[in-house]
Amino acid sequence: MTNTTTSQALSGTMAAPGPGGFWRILGLNKSASKPPEETDAKRVQFSSRLLPYLFLAPQMAIIFIFFYWPSVQAIQSSFYLEDPFGFGSTFVGTANYTDVLKSGEYLGIARFTAVFTALVTFFSLSIGLLLAVKADGVIRGNATYKTLLIWVYAIAPPVAGLMGMMMFDQHIGPLVKVAAFFGWDMKVGLNYNDTAFAMIVVSVWKQIPYNFIFFLSGLQGIPVSVREAALMDCRSGLRRFWTVILPLLAPTAFFLLIINTTYALFDTFGVIDVMVKDKAANNPITLVYKVYMDGFRGNDLGGSSAQSVILMIIVFVLTIFQFRFIERRVHYN
Amino acid sequence: MHRTKLFDHVILMMGVFFMVGPLLVALMTSSHEAAEIHRNGLSILPGGHFVETYTKVLTKEGGFTGKITGVRMMMNSLILGIGFAAGKIILSMLAAYALVYFRFRFATITFWMIFTTLLLPLEVRILPSYEVMNTLKLTNTYTGLIVPLLASATGTFYFRQFFKSIPDELLEAARIDGAGPFKFFIDVIVPLSKTMIAAIFIIMFVYGWNQYLWPTLMTTDESFFTLVRGIKQILLVWVGSNIPDYNEAFALAILAMVPPVMIVMIFQRWFIKGLTESDK
Numbered sequence: 001m002t003n004t005t006t007s008q009a010l011s012g013t014m015a016a017p018g019p020g021g022f023w024r025i026l027g028l029n030k031s032a033s034k035p036p037e038e039t040d041a042k043r044v045q046f047s048s049r050l051l052p053y054l055f056l057a058p059q060m061a062i063i064f065i066f067f068y069w070p071s072v073q074a075i076q077s078s079f080y081l082e083d084p085f086g087f088g089s090t091f092v093g094t095a096n097y098t099d100v101l102k103s104g105e106y107l108g109i110a111r112f113t114a115v116f117t118a119l120v121t122f123f124s125l126s127i128g129l130l131l132a133v134k135a136d137g138v139i140r141g142n143a144t145y146k147t148l149l150i151w152v153y154a155i156a157p158p159v160a161g162l163m164g165m166m167m168f169d170q171h172i173g174p175l176v177k178v179a180a181f182f183g184w185d186m187k188v189g190l191n192y193n194d195t196a197f198a199m200i201v202v203s204v205w206k207q208i209p210y211n212f213i214f215f216l217s218g219l220q221g222i223p224v225s226v227r228e229a230a231l232m233d234c235r236s237g238l239r240r241f242w243t244v245i246l247p248l249l250a251p252t253a254f255f256l257l258i259i260n261t262t263y264a265l266f267d268t269f270g271v272i273d274v275m276v277k278d279k280a281a282n283n284p285i286t287l288v289y290k291v292y293m294d295g296f297r298g299n300d301l302g303g304s305s306a307q308s309v310i311l312m313i314i315v316f317v318l319t320i321f322q323f324r325f326i327e328r329r330v331h332y333n
Numbered sequence: 334m335h336r337t338k339l340f341d342h343v344i345l346m347m348g349v350f351f352m353v354g355p356l357l358v359a360l361m362t363s364s365h366e367a368a369e370i371h372r373n374g375l376s377i378l379p380g381g382h383f384v385e386t387y388t389k390v391l392t393k394e395g396g397f398t399g400k401i402t403g404v405r406m407m408m409n410s411l412i413l414g415i416g417f418a419a420g421k422i423i424l425s426m427l428a429a430y431a432l433v434y435f436r437f438r439f440a441t442i443t444f445w446m447i448f449t450t451l452l453l454p455l456e457v458r459i460l461p462s463y464e465v466m467n468t469l470k471l472t473n474t475y476t477g478l479i480v481p482l483l484a485s486a487t488g489t490f491y492f493r494q495f496f497k498s499i500p501d502e503l504l505e506a507a508r509i510d511g512a513g514p515f516k517f518f519i520d521v522i523v524p525l526s527k528t529m530i531a532a533i534f535i536i537m538f539v540y541g542w543n544q545y546l547w548p549t550l551m552t553t554d555e556s557f558f559t560l561v562r563g564i565k566q567i568l569l570v571w572v573g574s575n576i577p578d579y580n581e582a583f584a585l586a587i588l589a590m591v592p593p594v595m596i597v598m599i600f601q602r603w604f605i606k607g608l609t610e611s612d613k
Binding site: 158 | 341344356370425427434440443452453462464480485514542546549594596598609
């Protein structure tokens with residue numbers, strides 16, 4: 001994971017703030033009438049004309065050159081048609097956008113991306129939650145389980161993809177043999193659905209540890225008094241889980257939902273790139289992969305930029321949704 | 334009661350099997366010969382060719398140019414991981430220090446400009462970022478590999494939050510003692526942030542080491558390949574033959590995962606703390 005909430009946070013592999021932490025980090029979930037700086041500023045501060053700018057300079061320089069400049073360029077070139085041989089470009093208005101949005105191929109990829117994201121998010125969250133609940137429940141071996149279950153967090157997506165390729169290999173893959181036992185002739189890399197299945201399994205596998213870590217720490221943050229009270233009120237473990245524990249985990253779960261969505265959208269690039277083996281034509285790919293293919297293989301600068309901007313809008317909407325939702329529905333103590 | 338506990342253990346063991354099984358299989362299989370793997374499939378028992386295969390993967394010159402060795406790729410991965418983590422920590426500590434401890438005119442707008450970088454991951458602006466790097470002639474350099482990845486301000490927010498939790502009394506006391514901004518930073522802030530720095534370093538190192546898309550775009554010269562970036566290229570060459578070199582492919586995968594996995598394992602407590610509690 002690198003991730004930020006939104007972005008990198010969202011992009012999952014990076015460090016992400018704790019449950020709800022992102023907005024707390026920004027100081028935004030306080031009564032937000034004043035800008036965060038003012039609400040959270042130190043009572044005492046240094047005053048210096050030059051120094052703060054000096055300290056900020058490296059960070060700002062890098063942000064300007066490697067964030068704002070390319071972002072503005074993406075938006076700009078999404079309105080131009082670039083000559084493939086590099087001889088200038090023509091302003092075409094929103095033609096790149098309408099081309100993209102009318103393309104059946106693009107819409108198909110968008111549909112796959114939506115299904116892929118939903119499935120990866122659902123399975124990695126629920127398996128992560130299940131394991132966290134069980135690991136929280138057992139006393140003996142708790143630490144060992146925890147250690148073993150988080151290993152995979154540290155593995156790079158393309159390496160995970162490579163592991164998947166081996167597990168699903170036509171000749172030596174044990175999972176293909178298991179599938180054959182049930183009469184499923186699995187051809188990962190050749191058959192669209194089989195490849196999609198394998199990609200989802202690998203992407204879920206890679207993301208479980210992250211969810212596990214957050215759910216476990218969320219569970220361990222529930223006060224003993226609350227657990228004991230729940231135990232007295234309700235004998236059934238399952239009902240206790242649904243009515244007491246799960247609502248208390250809601251902030252964590254919502255935070256993870258956003259992180260996992262961004263993970264499935266962006267960070268699975270490496271998994272996909274390794275698993276389609278350069279034969280993207282008859283294999284499922286996601287929107288980010290399509291941006292990459294059109295921009296770097298197809299040399300369609302305008303189309304690729306338009307797609308980038310569409311993705312930016314999706315990420316923005318997700319972020320705003322998260323902000324709104326956290327503000328309104330989820331209460332932290 | 335006893336039965337439920339047993340059931341819990343069964344589920345956890347299945348989880349461990351699902352998560353760790355593939356890694357174990359990869360490790361074990363990498364110690365067999367390619368022909369043997371081709372004949373018998375994957376293996377869960379160690380074979381006799383461990384040293385041989387790993388020596389070959391680390392020192393054999395391969396790739397399309399026939400010049401890149403595993404050792405070289407590992408070096409590049411280390412440079413990327415450490416360079417990224419160190420760069421991130423230095424940049425974000427300085428910026429966060431300015432935001433928290435100084436009163437200055439453009440504080441609010443600066444804050445929002447930094448915040449905005451969190452909204453857009455590198456993946457959505459890869460092509461223009463690449464063009465910028467081309468303009469700056471930074472492709473196939475370590476600078477081009479590391480610096481653009483620093484353009485997201487996650488670290489700044491972690492440190493900002495942490496600095497805000499440091500009691501105001503410390504600054505008051507330091508000022509009474511006559512300490513200026515530099516002295517206060519070096520003598521008070523840095524020592525107080527040690528745990529935070531360690532936790533963020535671990536997370537960022539793993540993040541940097543595992544980068545794939547950006548190195549793929551930035552480096553076409555194989556002497557700059559990292560392990561993670563090189564894996565696909567090298568697989569295409571090796572696995573293309575009659576009897577694919579599965580053992581070497583697995584060995585490479587293991588090499589690419591050992592350093593980050595070890596670091597997460599060894600510093601597990603800091604790692605989890607950095608991940609889940611950086612909002613405190």
